[in-house]
Amino acid sequence: MIQGGIDMDKINEMRLRFLSKSSNESFARVTIAAFASQMDPTLGEISDIKTAISEAVTNAIIHGYEDKTGYVEVYAAIYPNKFVVEVSDEGVGIDDIEKARQPLYTSKPELERSGMGFTVMETFMDELKVISAINQGTKVRMVKYIRSSINKIGRSE
Amino acid sequence: MQIAGKKINDILVVSLEGELDHHTAGEVREYIDNLLEDPTIRNLIIDMKKLKFMDSSGLGVLLGRYKIISRRGGELGVVGINTQIDRIFVVSGLYKIIKAYDDLKQALNDTGGY
Numbered sequence: 043m044i045q046g047g048i049d050m051d052k053i054n055e056m057r058l059r060f061l062s063k064s065s066n067e068s069f070a071r072v073t074i075a076a077f078a079s080q081m082d083p084t085l086g087e088i089s090d091i092k093t094a095i096s097e098a099v100t101n102a103i104i105h106g107y108e109d110k111t112g113y114v115e116v117y118a119a120i121y122p123n124k125f126v127v128e129v130s131d132e133g134v135g136i137d138d139i140e141k142a143r144q145p146l147y148t149s150k151p152e153l154e155r156s157g158m159g160f161t162v163m164e165t166f167m168d169e170l171k172v173i174s175a176i177n178q179g180t181k182v183r184m185v186k187y188i189r190s191s192i193n194k195i196g197r198s199e
Numbered sequence: 200m201q202i203a204g205k206k207i208n209d210i211l212v213v214s215l216e217g218e219l220d221h222h223t224a225g226e227v228r229e230y231i232d233n234l235l236e237d238p239t240i241r242n243l244i245i246d247m248k249k250l251k252f253m254d255s256s257g258l259g260v261l262l263g264r265y266k267i268i269s270r271r272g273g274e275l276g277v278v279g280i281n282t283q284i285d286r287i288f289v290v291s292g293l294y295k296i297i298k299a300y301d302d303l304k305q306a307l308n309d310t311g312g313y
Contacts, residue, residue: 064222068252089283096254100221154228156258158291165290 054080055119062103062114062131071095074118078125081188090166091125091186097159098129098182105149106133106180124168125188130181136174143172201249202230209241209273210310212303216249219257228260232267241273242310246303248279257284258291265296274298276306 056077060066071092078091095116102114110133117128136142142149143164148157164170169185200223201216211234219227234240243264247253265275276298280288288294300306 064220067220067222068218071252086282090286092252093254093283093287096220096252100254100256104221154224154259154263156255156262156291158255158258162255162287162290166286 051121053120053122055117057118058116059113062107062110062112062133064100064103066114067096067099067103070099070114070116074116074127077118078120078188081120081125082190083125083188084190087186087188087190091127094163094166094184094186095127095129097162098127098184101159101182102129102131102133102180104153104155105136106131108134123187123189125186126183127186128181128183130179132179135176135178136172136180137176139172139174200226202227204230204234206234206237206240207307209239210244210307211235211237211240211242212244212246212307214246214249218252219250219260220252220254221256224256224260228263231260231264235264235267241268241271242275243268243273244276244278244300244303244306244310246278247281247284250284251281253284253287255287255291258287258293261293261297269296274310276300276310278303278306 058070058073060069074095075088075092079088099114112132115130119126141147143160145161146157148155163184167184167186171183172180174180202213204211204213213231215227217223268275278300279302280299
């Protein structure tokens with residue numbers, strides 16, 4: 043339900059912004075998982091979220107910025123029955139999103155990448171959307187429905 | 200990331216403790232490849248009992264080592280993977296080429312280490 047531009051269903055949200063350094067991969071997944079844990083997810087759900095975030099943040103660092111350093115932003119929001127997470131970079135962008143999402147496709151085989159990042163995100167989350175523009179950046183939006191959270195989280199405070 | 204390696208006959212056993220992601224992948228790859236320079240090693244067993252997390256960067260490391268080992272006619276096995284890592288293995292189809300064991304003894308037995 044949206045009233046006057048404010049999403050009334052949203053229970054909580056957060057934003058994290060950090061440098062595209064690989065040491066921040068574990069920082070991001072642990073922080074977002076801790077935030078998601080207030081939905082009382084199962085261990086399986088929380089580890090799915092953790093893995094998917096790790097993939098998206100790694101993509102931003104390796105592919106978005108390549109050898110440069112920039113900012114990666116992770117936005118997360120809690121709704122009564124779902125967890126929404128968006129990982130964005132202001133890097134090089136993806137030329138062919140459909141190709142990038144193919145299992146085993148990698149633009150960097152020399153780095154021994156498995157090409158399974160998007161496949162993992164797709165499988166571990168319920169929805170995956172990729173928005174990208176050349177030289178403007180990439181945003182990956184993922185949704186996970188948390189079965190256990192319905193009726194558990196208070197709407198006030 | 201804590202890494203330890205030991206050689207048992209023609210098997211290299213590498214134990215990983217920590218989290219295997221893009222940040223730690225290079226270190227693990229280098230460590231294993233250094234030990235694999237010993238041409239008498241034919242098989243590789245990676246003990247993951249203490250590995251808490253792995254993502255697709257870890258898949259890349261495993262697939263790369265699998266290529267080296269299979270060129271030598273050997274096998275790659277993993278020991279003690281948790282449910283999070285199991286999910287990654289299932290999604291990627293890694294079980295088709297890498298054998299998984301509950302404990303190291305079983306893995307060594309199967310690979311001819313004892």
